[in-house]
Amino acid sequence: MKKPFLHNVETDSICQPPSPSVIFVDRAFRMLARLGVILVFSLIVVLVLEIGIKALPSIQKSGLDVITGTVWDVGQQKFGILPAIWGTLYSSLIALFVGGFFGISMAIFLTQDFLHPRLAAIFRAIVELLAAIPSVVYGLWGIFVVIPAIRPLTDELNESLGWIPFFSSTLSGPGLLPAALVLAIMILPTIAAVSQDALRAVPLRTKQAAYGMGTTHWEAILKVMVPTAATGIFGSLVLGLGRALGETMALAMLIGNSNQISLSLFAPANTLAAMLALNFPEAGPSEIEVLMYAALVLMLITLVVNVLGSMIITYAQRGMK
């Protein structure tokens, strides 16, 4: 009896269980991939441990005094990072207000039928290019463009409204406001991108229902679209805050590296990341310990904010489905 097909294939060479060598390669490769995953996971553990262990001597020596101290004087061996924590939070919050406003309006502008698709693509490219420019270039630009540009305005504000604590000093070169403005530009693309995703996830029929009730374009946006996407938009702000807290170079170049706590927008200040960048290269052993402490504080702050942000966004995406 003639079996079908068998005449033109050599059964033995094609239909066979995997050879021992193939099985070995398979097992070895799977082990290798598992090892890769374990390495990725252990990297974050080692990163936290390494910084924690290096900071331990300083934590044991001075405990919370470092966090509450306001003086940084290497000569007297006094190390306090409260002004840097204050500067980090203050500059990030200003950047969040400015960057948040422009980022969210950009997201609305790009998703809510204001533009011809081709024009929208141009604006989208502009936002993506803003994200692509390295932070050190923003720092350079801030020194030579932003500071000279806002100085006349700040002088005027100080002269006429100097009794308000926010305007109580003049801008003498680097300061909090130019740093925060550049920071706002840097976090804007993050906020715009994540908010756009949130707004796009709102089902089309929700918008159609709003128009069907006779709302204007903006009533639909402000009373239906934005509230529906609110959780995702909020998540974008938290992620933007996370980026602002950890941003280093632009701030190191623009904020003035001065350890003082002041409400004034025009006074020089300091941030944790900028302090690390500026002091680390020339630090002695005892200063390194404290800087490791500061690095640990910075890591904890950003970790909490980032984990919170991604949890909010996951929650928002789940709610949309």
Next chain:
Amino acid sequence: MNETSLPESTPSLQRKLEGRALRSMLLSILVWISAILTSIPLFSVLYMLSTRGGARLNWEAFTELPPAGFEMGGGFGNALVGTLFMVGIASLIAIPLGILAAIFLAELGPNSKLATIARFSAKVLAGVPSILAGVFAYATVVVTTGTYSAIAGGVALAVLMLPIVVLTAEESMKMVPKIMKDAAYGMGCTHTQVIWKIVLPTGMPAILTGVMLAIARASGETAPLLFTALFSNYWLIQDGRLDAMNPTASLAVLIYNFSGMPFDNQIELAWAASLVLVIIVLIINAISRIFGKPKF
């Protein structure tokens, strides 16, 4: 009475700019203004780069060493080499490891406990400020070897690239249609064969997009290099010998160092170096976009 006219109480159907319509109009104008304001920084940066950086960009800038103090002329040749070398080291570490990890996350054990933990740590790692990658590389490499080096800089950049590669490569592999993989398994392929012959070739364009984004990010980073690679006024390769265990220059650190100097020559060089750095980053971004065109 043949005239047909609407009774006077009927609201006009014509659009009038008052009340709600006016408010809508004003908000639209506001959002246009804010979008244009948002674009101003980009154009200002590009304008400054092309005028101030372009003016100084000549052959000398690429081939000479950085000038010291009052010296005129000079360039950033060694910094360009240093940046490329350190990004190369970082890529050698981060890309194979990242893709390997992504293979496990996407194919071998997507729902295992290990994968959940690793995915979470990659996300956490992606949010770690870049300066902390520098602190980490300082604590592990610089302290152990006792010197600032290109290797330490490369390790710091690799820490930043790794989570981007892992997360984007995992997403790319998940986009490979399940039927293709099922067909291969049905033919009796092992996991490894499916991964090498189906998943990697099909997902490669998208994986490369993520890889390119990671490289672009690493090329522009400054903070992690400040106290790992430090800076150097000399060439990376001296007398035909590669000096990977000594302080190494990079474009980003050069821009930072020169931006604070009181000499015009150095500041011009900082602008020219910024222009070169931005062009490099934009070219890599453009390449990633070519890969990134969806195929299926």
